[in-house]
Amino acid sequence: MPLIAQIKQGSSPELLASSLAWGGALALFPIMGTTTFLCALVGQIRKLNHVALQLMNYILFPLHLAVIVPFLKLGDWAFQVRPMGYSIAVMLREFENSPLGFGKHYGGSALRACVVWMLVMPLPALLFRVTILPWLRRLADKVKTFHEKRRPEHAN
Numbered sequence: 001m002p003l004i005a006q007i008k009q010g011s012s013p014e015l016l017a018s019s020l021a022w023g024g025a026l027a028l029f030p031i032m033g034t035t036t037f038l039c040a041l042v043g044q045i046r047k048l049n050h051v052a053l054q055l056m057n058y059i060l061f062p063l064h065l066a067v068i069v070p071f072l073k074l075g076d077w078a079f080q081v082r083p084m085g086y087s088i089a090v091m092l093r094e095f096e097n098s099p100l101g102f103g104k105h106y107g108g109s110a111l112r113a114c115v116v117w118m119l120v121m122p123l124p125a126l127l128f129r130v131t132i133l134p135w136l137r138r139l140a141d142k143v144k145t146f147h148e149k150r151r152p153e154h155a156n
Contacts, residue, residue, distance in 0.1 A: 013136035019049040021129035023056030030071035075112025
């Protein structure tokens with residue numbers, strides 16, 4: 001329903017497809033607690049639809065948690081750094097105990113994960129946009145047709 005509401009309010013299928021693609025990519029940024037801010041920032045800069053951005057961000061939250069550790073490991077592999085043992089539960093506990101110590105311990109890993117994310121995410125985001133755009137165009141046509149049929153004829 002949120003996408004239909006955005007179409008009714010004038011958002012184009014192209015804008016929604018771009019917004020959903022950006023939202024999906026940003027939702028998988030490998031630093032926990034940053035994705036809502038990133039979506040708002042990128043949405044403002046690129047003039048995207050914030051509802052679509054945040055919708056994807058919230059839908060993909062479980063996947064976000066699942067990809068943090070793989071991005072950390074990919075970063076270690078890509079930069080040929082000795083792999084660390086990563087566990088979301090352990091990292092959360094370490095962060096709660098000492099945010100500064102956590103930053104010192106995992107900062108380099110996080111930076112490498114972000115670099116890998118920047119290299120990896122453009123292709124899935126582009127493929128998602130290209131894939132969803134025809135569906136959004138059909139949805140927009142159906143919404144337009146539905147509202148035209150419901151519009152009462154004006155008597156002259």
